[in-house]
Amino acid sequence: MPRIVELLVSPLHRYEGRPADGPAPVPDGAPDDELVGRIAVRARLGITGDRYFGKTAHRDAAVTLIASESLPPGVGLIQVRRNILLQGVDVDSMVGRTLTLDSGSGPVSFEVRRRANPCAWMDVVIGPGAFRALRGRGGIRCVPVNDGELRLGPVDVVTS
Template identity: 60%
Template sequence: MTEVEVLQLLVSPAHRLAGRPSDGPSPGPSDERVSRAEVRRGLGLVGDRYYARPAHRNASVTIMAAESLPEDADLRHTRRNILLGGVDIDSCVGTTISLDCGGGPVEFAVHRPARPCAWMDVTIGPGSQRALRGRGGVRCTPLSDGVLTLGPARFRVVTGADAAS
């Protein structure tokens, strides 16, 4: 079990990075970051743009390590859902992880990397897409219902390559 911190949660009802990066993000709420997110098994984060969308069932939740981002960047720039401090989430592809914010563990199957796109050069700054290769976070499917909140949390690799260590 590793102590981590949930630094940010983003639940966005709209896909704001559509079209050409040179056109800029689509309008939307000024801040889609929340202090609490409800997770539903197999569906994603309640209220998020990918919740219960068949095309995103294996990628409905994205998690990123804060250590991968410049200090002035946040989830509004990357469009990831969960920003964790204190764990190399990119090394967890192919595992099942557990995140417990105090209300009980929520498990996620970590399927694949969340590759950075050209939008990163617009929202974070020039060269960001290249700098985030291999560090853009992971795409997951929730395996249990639960609630995530900002603040300290317990992180564990439940199954997979690193589960024994």
């Protein structure tokens, strides 16, 4: 059965500048852990509290998803900086489709606009060769179609 394994809400960009300099630290006053148990999704805006929420430049890419099967053991959303980590769902094959997830609070639909290509940061935060290994498996960038909530655990998945 498909599952939502991790959820990430980050109020800031952590991968800015040169990868060799390392990720930006979590600023004072920010939550210590960007991994959460549930997220609130808003139609056409993104995830409440996330760095891309309501940003014009990210209107076609407000929410990112990746499959756990694409990642090496022990690697999760903290490293790849996607919002939703799904297990048992081939998200990379869904570009151009609508993906609907229901974790028990009602369906949340996403228009899958494009791939979320990996960047050079992957070689720094995961390990040498990760950037190349994630090509074509870096997840997807989506626009939420409706308001809703998603939480960790089993999820019903419908595509159209």
